[in-house]
Amino acid sequence: MGNPALRTEAVWKVFHQEAEEVRAVRGVTLTIQPGEFVVLAGPSGSGKTTLLNLIGGLTRPTDGRVWVDGLELTRMGSRELARMRLEKLGFIFQSYNLLPVLSALENAEFPLLLRGMEREQRERRVRELFQRTGLAGLEHRRPGKLSGGQQQRVAVIRAVVGEPALVLADEPTANLDSAASDILLTVMEELNRDLGTTFIFATHDSRLMERSRRLIHLVDGQIVSDQWQESRREQ
Amino acid sequence: MSSKTAVIAKLALRNLRRQARRSLLTAASMIAGGALLIFSLILGDGTHEQWIDSAVRMADGHLAVQSVRFGDSRALKDRMPSEYRALVERALRQGGLPGDIYATVPRLSVTGMASSAAGARPVRILGVDPAVEAAFSVLDEKVRQGRYLQSGDRLAAFVGIGLLEALDLRLGSKFVLTAQDAGGEIAGQLVRVVGTFRTGIPEVDRSLLHIPLSTAGDWLGCSGDVTSIGLLLGNSQQVPQARSSLQQRLSRHPGSDELQVLSWRESLPELDAAVKIDDFSNYLFQGILFGIIALGIVNTVLMSVMYRRREFGVLQALGLTPGQSASLVLAEGLFLTVLSGTIGIALGLSVTWFLWGEGLDLSSMMDNEWTFSGVVMEPVVVPSFRVARMVQGLSFIFLIGMLASLYPALRALRIDVAETMKFER
Ligand SMILES: Nc1ncnc2c1ncn2[C@@H]1O[C@H](COP(=O)(O)OP(=O)(O)O)[C@@H](O)[C@H]1O
Ligand SMILES: [Mg+2]
Numbered sequence: 001m002g003n004p005a006l007r008t009e010a011v012w013k014v015f016h017q018e019a020e021e022v023r024a025v026r027g028v029t030l031t032i033q034p035g036e037f038v039v040l041a042g043p044s045g046s047g048k049t050t051l052l053n054l055i056g057g058l059t060r061p062t063d064g065r066v067w068v069d070g071l072e073l074t075r076m077g078s079r080e081l082a083r084m085r086l087e088k089l090g091f092i093f094q095s096y097n098l099l100p101v102l103s104a105l106e107n108a109e110f111p112l113l114l115r116g117m118e119r120e121q122r123e124r125r126v127r128e129l130f131q132r133t134g135l136a137g138l139e140h141r142r143p144g145k146l147s148g149g150q151q152q153r154v155a156v157i158r159a160v161v162g163e164p165a166l167v168l169a170d171e172p173t174a175n176l177d178s179a180a181s182d183i184l185l186t187v188m189e190e191l192n193r194d195l196g197t198t199f200i201f202a203t204h205d206s207r208l209m210e211r212s213r214r215l216i217h218l219v220d221g222q223i224v225s226d227q228w229q230e231s232r233r234e235q
Numbered sequence: 236m237s238s239k240t241a242v243i244a245k246l247a248l249r250n251l252r253r254q255a256r257r258s259l260l261t262a263a264s265m266i267a268g269g270a271l272l273i274f275s276l277i278l279g280d281g282t283h284e285q286w287i288d289s290a291v292r293m294a295d296g297h298l299a300v301q302s303v304r305f306g307d308s309r310a311l312k313d314r315m316p317s318e319y320r321a322l323v324e325r326a327l328r329q330g331g332l333p334g335d336i337y338a339t340v341p342r343l344s345v346t347g348m349a350s351s352a353a354g355a356r357p358v359r360i361l362g363v364d365p366a367v368e369a370a371f372s373v374l375d376e377k378v379r380q381g382r383y384l385q386s387g388d389r390l391a392a393f394v395g396i397g398l399l400e401a402l403d404l405r406l407g408s409k410f411v412l413t414a415q416d417a418g419g420e421i422a423g424q425l426v427r428v429v430g431t432f433r434t435g436i437p438e439v440d441r442s443l444l445h446i447p448l449s450t451a452g453d454w455l456g457c458s459g460d461v462t463s464i465g466l467l468l469g470n471s472q473q474v475p476q477a478r479s480s481l482q483q484r485l486s487r488h489p490g491s492d493e494l495q496v497l498s499w500r501e502s503l504p505e506l507d508a509a510v511k512i513d514d515f516s517n518y519l520f521q522g523i524l525f526g527i528i529a530l531g532i533v534n535t536v537l538m539s540v541m542y543r544r545r546e547f548g549v550l551q552a553l554g555l556t557p558g559q560s561a562s563l564v565l566a567e568g569l570f571l572t573v574l575s576g577t578i579g580i581a582l583g584l585s586v587t588w589f590l591w592g593e594g595l596d597l598s599s600m601m602d603n604e605w606t607f608s609g610v611v612m613e614p615v616v617v618p619s620f621r622v623a624r625m626v627q628g629l630s631f632i633f634l635i636g637m638l639a640s641l642y643p644a645l646r647a648l649r650i651d652v653a654e655t656m657k658f659e660r
Contacts, residue, residue, distance in 0.1 A: 049656070058552065059653045079556050086554025093656060097549045101249035114554055116238030158553075170656075 003070030005166045005198040006032040006055060011064035013050050013221075024050040026221040027064070032200065034165065037192045040202040041209045042218035048202035051218065052168045055200070056089055057081040069165035086114055090159030090197075092169035096151040098143040104154045105130070105139040111162040129157045132194075133187045149180030153187055160197045169201045173208065185211060239559055247566035254539055261535040262575035265632075268528045269579020272521055273628050274587050278595065279517050280619035283510045287471045290506045291499045292373045293439070296340065296465030297474050298481065299497045305462055306495065311345050311417060317459035319494060324464070326484045333480055334473030338371040340364065341461040343451045347414030349444065353403035358442050360412060362451025371467050374432050374445065381406045381430030388447050392426040396433045397441035404428055412446075417457040424454040472621070474498050525635050532639035536568045540643045547647050548655030561648035568640025569633070576632030580625065587618050594618075 013025040024047045032038055042048050053059040055066060057073045066073045069088050076084060085091075090111075098107045105126055106113075112122045130136050133153045143151050152172055159167045169188070173181035185208060191197050201212070209215055217225040251258050291297050300323050305313040315323075320341060327339055343362035348355050365384035369375045374393070375383035384393050392412075394404070402410055409427050416422040426446055433440055452458035468477055478496050485491045500507040540547070550560040594615040 050653075053653045053656075056552065058656070082551065082554050082556040082559070085552060091552045093549075097545065099246070099546065099549070101246065101253050110242075111553060113242050114239055 002034070003067070003165075004031045005034045005036070005069060006030065006200070007067040008055065009065045011051075011054055011066060012062045013047075013054060013059065014062045024221050025054060025061075028218075028221070028223055030216070030223065030226075032166070032198065034198050035192070035196045036214060037189065037199045037212060038201065038214045038216060039209055039212035040200055040216050040218060041204065041206075042202075043204055046204075046218045047221035048204075048218055049170055050221075052170050052200065052202055055166070056091060056168050057085060086111060087162070088165045090162065090164040090167035092152070092155050092159045092167065092172045094171045094174045096143070096148070096155050096175075098151055098154055098158075100143055103140045103142055104135065104146060104150075107143065108154050108157040108161060110158055115162065125161060126157065129161060132190070133157060134183070147180070149176055149183060152176060152180075152184055156184065156187060156191070160191055160195065163195070163197070165198065167197055167199045169199060171203055172201070173203065173205060178207070181205070181208070239555065243559065243563050243566055246563055247570055250539070250543075250563075250567055251570055257535060257538070258571055261531050261571060262578075264528050264531050265572055265575035266579035266582060268524055269576040269628070269632060270583030270586065271524070271579075272631070273580045273583035273624065275517055275521065276624045276628060277584075277587050277618045277620055278616060279514065280621060280624065281595075281616045283513065284470055284619050285616060286506060286510065287499060289373060290503055291465075291467065292371060293434070294465075294499070295342075295463055295497070295502050296338075296371065297468040297471060297499050298466040298478055299463045299502055300466075300481070300485075300494055301463040301497065302493055303495045306497065309344070309346070311415065311455060311457070311462070312419075314343070314417075314457060314460045314462045315464070315494070319490065320459065320461050320464065322488055322491070323485065323494070326481065326488075327466075329484070332477055332484075334477040335469035336466055336477075337469065338367055338465075338467040340367050340371045340465045340467075341448060342463050342465060343448055343455070343457070343460065344462045345414050345451070345455065347412055349398060349402060349410055349412055351402040351404055351408070351410040354401070356398060356401050356442070358398065358412070358444055360414065360451065361443065361445050362448040363445050364448045368445070371465065374434070374443075377432040377434050379431045379433045381428070383430055384445055384447055388429065389450060390424075390426050391429040391447060391450075393430045393432065393445040394428050395440035395443050396431050397437060398444065399428065399431050401441065406431070412454075414455065416455040417460075422454060422456070424450070426450070470619075471499070474500075521631075525631070529635050529639040532568060532572055532636065533642060535571070536564060536640050536643040537646065539567065540564055540647050544650055545655045547650050548652040551650075551652045552656075557648050557650075560650075561644045564644040564647045565637070565640045568643065569636045572636025572639065573629075573633055576636070577629065580628050580632070584620070584625070588620070591618055 008028055008030045010027045010029055011025055012023070012027055015022040015024055028051060040048050040051070050059065054061050055068065057076065061074060068084065071084060071088070073081065073084065099110070102110070108129065109122045109126045112125065127139070130139060133156065135150060135153055138146060138150060143154070146154065173184055176184060188199055188201070192199055203209065212229070214228050216223055302313050302315050327336065341364055345360050347358060347360055349358045363384065365388060366386045369383060379396055384391055404410055406428055409425055411423050411425055413421055413423045449458070452460065468474060478498055482496050485494055485496070547560045550563070551557060594617045596615050
C-alpha cells in the first residue's frame with residue numbers, strides 16, 4: 001500500500017495572546033488512509049480549524065510533524081507549500097470563498113487552470129462534476145447569482161477537481177440550512193465513494209456526525225475519541 | 236508558471252472591471268496627468284527648439300567649424316586659412332551627412348572700433364557672404380531702414396540702430412572701421428550705411444554690424460580666410476549625429492586636428508543651461524503632479540487589497556505562492572496605470588496635434604517683447620512631436636504604476652492566510 005493520505009505526529013499549536021498562552025492543538029497524532037471520509041467533531045473552540053490549517057500548511061505547528069501523501073510539510077518553504085497545496089490538497093471553507101469575478105465554471109476549474117491543463121480536458125472534467133452534483137446549467141453564473149448551497153457545491157468541485165490526496169472541509173455546512181446541508185453532505189459522500197476522494201470534514205453539527213464512518217472527537221485540542229461506526233447513509 | 240501568469244493577468248483585468256467605479260476616478264486623474272505630461276513635453280520641446288533656432292541664427296549656427304585656438308582667443312590670427320576652409324567646404328559638398336543642412340555660412344569675425352565725426356564705439360564686425368547669410372541669419376528680417384547686404388556690395392555696412400544713433404549716422408552716411416589686421420597692424424576701412432536693423436536686444440543693436448566678406452578679407456589682409464563656418468540644420472535633434480560624421484569626415488585629412496566642430500551647446504552655454512533648467516523645472520512639476528496621482532493609485536489599490544484580504548488568502552490556499560498572490564496586486568495597479576496613462580498620452584497627443592499642431596499663439600500671455608539669452612522670442616510656439624518623448628512618457632507612467640502598486644503588493648504579501656479565514660460568519 002502507498003502513503004497514507006495524512007499523517008500527523010504529536011502536533012502542537014500554541015498561540016500567544018498578550019500574556020496568555022492558548023494551546024489550540026495539543027499533541028495530535030493521526031493517520032488517515034486514502035479513500036477515507038473522516039468527520040472531525042468538537043465544540044466551538046476545540047481546535048478543529050487550527051488542526052485543519054496545520055494540515056493544510058496554512059499555519060506552522062509549534063511542535064510535531066505533518067505529512068500529506070508522504071511529503072513532510074513541516075520542512076517546506078512557502079513555495080513548496082504552495083505547490084503541495086496545488087497538487088495534493090483541496091479546501092472547502094465555511095463561507096464558500098469563491099472568486100467573485102469568475103463564473104461558476106471558472107471557479108471550479110481554477111486549480112486545473114493553475115496547473116496549466118488544456119481547456120478541453122478541463123471543461124470535460126468540470127462539466128462532468130457539475131452534472132454529478134446537480135449544478136448542470138449553472139456553469140456561467142457568477143457566484144453572486146447562486147444560492148449558498150450551490151456556491152458550496154461549486155467550492156466542493158473546486159476542491160476535488162484536481163484529484164487531491166486530501167480535501168479539508170472546515171464546517172462547510174455551517175452557513176447552510178438543513179436541506180442544503182444534506183445535499184452537500186450527500187454530494188461529498190458520493191464523490192468519496194465514486195472517485196475515492198479522501199475527506200476530512202470538521203463540524204460541530206451532531207446530525208452530520210451520525211452519518212460518518214470514522215468519527216474523531218476533538219476537545220480542548222486533543223483527540224478524545226477516534227471510532228469507526230456503522231454508516232447509515234446506505235439506508 | 237506561465238499558466239499562473241495568465242491566470243493572474245485574467246484575474247487582474249476582471250477585478251478592475253468589477254471595481255470599475257472606484258477605478259474610474261483614479262483612471263481619470265491618470266488620463267488627465269498623461270495628457271498634461273505629453274502636452275507639456277511636446278510644447279517644451281517646441282519652445283526650446285524655437286529658442287535654439289533663433290539663438291543659433293544670431294550666433295554661429297547649430298554647428299560651427301573653426302580652428303581649435305579661435306575658440307578661446309577669438310583673435311584674427313587664429314582664423315581658418317583658405318585651404319582649411321576649402322577642406323571643410325569640400326567635406327560638406329560631398330553630401331550624405333545625416334540631417335538636413337539648410338545653410339552653410341562662412342564668416343570672418345573681428346572686434347574693432349567704428350568712428351564718425353560724433354565719436355567712436357567698440358563693435359563686433361562680421362564679414363559675411365550676403366547671399367547665403369540671408370538664408371541663415373535672422374538679421375535680414377529685422378531691417379528698419381534701407382536693406383540688407385547684397386551680392387556685389389563693396390563698401391556697404393548693415394548696422395544696428397543703436398550704433399547708428401550713437402555715431403549720429405543716417406542711411407547712406409560713411410564711417411570708418413578700424414581693427415588689427417592679419418599682420419598685426421591697425422588698419423582702417425571706410426564703409427557706407429546701406430541698412431539698419433533692430434533686434435530688440437540693446438547690446439546687439441549697439442555693437443553689431445555686417446559687411447561683405449570680400450571687403451573684410453581685403454581690408455584685413457586675409458582674403459579667402461574665415462574665422463568660422465556655421466551650419467544651420469533642420470532641427471537641434473540632428474546636431475549630435477551631423478557633428479560626429481562631419482568630425483569623422485574631416486579627420487581623414489592632414490591638418491584636421493587644427494579644426495574643431497562645435498555644437499550650439501558649446502558655443503551658447505547659457506542657452507544650453509536655460510534649456511536644461513527649463514526641462515528640469517518641467518520634470519519637477521510633472522514629478523509633483525504624478526506624485527499626487529500616484530497617491531491616488533496607492534489608495535485605490537490598497538483599499539482593494541484590504542477589502543479582499545480573504546480573496547488573497549483563498550488564492551494561497553488554492554496553490555499560489557504569497558509572491559504570486561501579491562503579484563496580482565501589482566498587475567492590477569499596473570494595468571490601471573498603464574491603461575489610463577496610455578489613453579491620457581494618446582489624448583494629449585491628438586488634442587495637441589489637432590488644436591495646436593500648426594502653432595500655439597501665446598502672444599496674449601506675453602505683454603512685452605520677450606528677450607532672453609540674446610534671443611528675441613516669437614509668441615507662437617510650434618509643438619515638437621518626438622517619438623523619444625512618447626517612449627519617455629510611457630516609461631515614466633509605467634514606473635509610477637509600479638511604484639504606486641509596490642506598497643499595496645507588499646501588504647498583500649504579508650497577509651496571514653489562516654488569519655484571513657478567521658471571523659467567519
Ligand atoms: N490566531 C489565533 N490567535 C490566538 N488564538 C487563537 C488563534 N486561532 C485560534 N485561536 C484559539 O485557539 C482555540 C481553537 O480555535 P479554533 O481552532 O478556531 O477552534 P474551532 O475551529 O474548533 O472552533 C480557540 O481557543 C481560539 O480562540
Ligand atoms: Mg472553526
